[in-house]
Amino acid sequence: MEKLICPACGSSNLVKSNYHEYVTENIGGQVLIDKVLYQCPDCGLEGDFFNENELAIEKALSDLKNKLVVSILDGFTENKVSLSSIERALDLPQRTLTKWKNGASAPTSAGIALLKFIKLFPWLLEVAENKFDYEISQKIFMGNAFQKMISKMTFIESEFKEAGVITSANSTFLYIHMHKNEDINAMGYGNITPMVTIS
Numbered sequence: 110m111e112k113l114i115c116p117a118c119g120s121s122n123l124v125k126s127n128y129h130e131y132v133t134e135n136i137g138g139q140v141l142i143d144k145v146l147y148q149c150p151d152c153g154l155e156g157d158f159f160n161e162n163e164l165a166i167e168k169a170l171s172d173l174k175n176k177l178v179v180s181i182l183d184g185f186t187e188n189k190v191s192l193s194s195i196e197r198a199l200d201l202p203q204r205t206l207t208k209w210k211n212g213a214s215a216p217t218s219a220g221i222a223l224l225k226f227i228k229l230f231p232w233l234l235e236v237a238e239n240k241f242d243y244e245i246s247q248k249i250f251m252g253n254a255f256q257k258m259i260s261k262m263t264f265i266e267s268e269f270k271e272a273g274v275i276t277s278a279n280s281t282f283l284y285i286h287m288h289k290n291e292d293i294n295a296m297g298y299g300n301i302t303p304m305v306t307i308s
């Protein structure tokens with residue numbers, strides 16, 4: 110192995126030490142990597158003289174991203190979203206997705222960002238399937254927001270019967286069904302007064 114030399118004084122007495130540090134990819138998780146530190150006993154300089162840490166970080170990040178892409182694509186399969194439907198919706202060729210999935214080629218930054226958005230907001234695929242139509246997109250977005258909202262709301266059990274979101278061709282609405290209106294509403298959704306309507 111080539112003798113390592115201090116970049117400041119040319120000494121070959123460098124002392125190398127190793128330490129561990131986590132590298133984190135925002136939603137891809139984290140991994141522990143080995144980092145190095147060189148110290149020159151002759152001039153006192155210390156640091157990552159040969160940029161080994163930078164390369165290790167880059168590699169770890171790229172591995173985390175590739176793993177994330179595979180897990181997102183596997184998630185599609187589990188949720189019965191086919192790669193061909195993603196191709197139709199996003200114009201992202203199925204063979205490209207397959208290559209990313211089996212590691213034959215590295216996903217692009219834009220591709221990773223897109224998959225991250227879809228992982229966080231799966232309804233974006235529905236938006237794409239509807240050809241990015243503005244009105245339809247708003248309904249899909251609000252319908253999902255209402256669902257999320259209902260799941261976070263606290264209802265008083267003695268008064269509350271049910272709540273839900275109905276999306277039709279013309280509108281998306283959120284309804285809240287209270288016990289005190291039960292006589293009126295018992296027949297079904299038709300009698301329920303929407304709380305919030307997005308049309």
Ligand SMILES: [Zn+2]
Nearest residue numbers: 115118149152
């Ligand atoms: Zn030195």
